Amino acid sequence: MDKTITFSIREEERDRERKMLLRAVYDALSEKGYNPIDQLVGYILTEEPAYITNYKNARGMIRRIDRDDLMAAMLKEYLGL
Numbered sequence: 001m002d003k004t005i006t007f008s009i010r011e012e013e014r015d016r017e018r019k020m021l022l023r024a025v026y027d028a029l030s031e032k033g034y035n036p037i038d039q040l041v042g043y044i045l046t047e048e049p050a051y052i053t054n055y056k057n058a059r060g061m062i063r064r065i066d067r068d069d070l071m072a073a074m075l076k077e078y079l080g081l
Contacts, residue, residue, distance in 0.1 A: 018070065021061045028058035044071065 029036035042051040052059045
C-alpha cells in the first residue's frame with residue numbers, strides 16, 4: 001500500500017513567523033549593543049528570558065517561539081535536511 005505524503009501550509013507559516021520574530025529579537029539585541037548570537041544561545045540553552053532585552057518587546061517575542069521547535073529547525077537547517 002502506497003502512503004500519501006501531505007503538505008502543510010501551516011508549517012511553512014510557522015517557519016516564516018518564527019524567522020520574523022527571531023530576526024526582530026536579533027535586531028533589538030544588536031541595537032542595544034549586545035552580541036545577539038551569544039544572548040540567543042544563552043536563552044536557548046537556559047530558557048532564561050533575562051538574556052533577551054525588553055527593548056522593542058523582544059523578550060515578549062522570543063517567548064512566542066517554542067524553544068524545542070526552534071532547536072529542531074536549526075538542526076535541520078544546519079544538516080541541510
